[in-house]
Amino acid sequence: MAIKARVLHFTSKGKILAASALIGGIVGSTPDTIPPAYNCEKEKLVVILASLGKDIPDKFRLFCRELTTARAANVALVIDGPKEAGEAVAGYIREAGANVVGEPLYIKGGLPFAFLKSFKEDEQKAVTDWINGVVAEVTK
Numbered sequence: 001m002a003i004k005a006r007v008l009h010f011t012s013k014g015k016i017l018a019a020s021a022l023i024g025g026i027v028g029s030t031p032d033t034i035p036p037a038y039n040c041e042k043e044k045l046v047v048i049l050a051s052l053g054k055d056i057p058d059k060f061r062l063f064c065r066e067l068t069t070a071r072a073a074n075v076a077l078v079i080d081g082p083k084e085a086g087e088a089v090a091g092y093i094r095e096a097g098a099n100v101v102g103e104p105l106y107i108k109g110g111l112p113f114a115f116l117k118s119f120k121e122d123e124q125k126a127v128t129d130w131i132n133g134v135v136a137e138v139t140k
Helices: 014-027 058-065 083-096 121-139
Strands: 005-010 045-051 074-080
Touching: 005 014, 014 045, 014 074, 014 121, 045 121, 058 083, 074 083, 074 121
Parallel strands: 005 045, 045 074
Antiparallel strands: none
């Protein structure tokens, strides 16, 4: 799937990092952290994976509020946290001007240790099906 895409994560949880690597492999992007080493510029798709609680960290919120259409045409979300956090993040991105594509995918990230990557086959399939649907929507 050759589209101009970035995969970015805001987490220390192994399962979310594994999902980030899986999505990166599918869209042809090496995952990076938020804030990324290089700003997003004219990306067709930015996939954000984040572990969030009720309070969204300032660093993450500021990053989302900078996703203008010049930086990202479409943003897809994978959230480890409450639905309210996902809705708030989607709101920040829409306010900045980028399109939030598809429904956010909610994953339970598990323990906050990068070495615990129990990522079951059905979870991998759910992530793969979700990102394939997002890419299909962005490229139609």
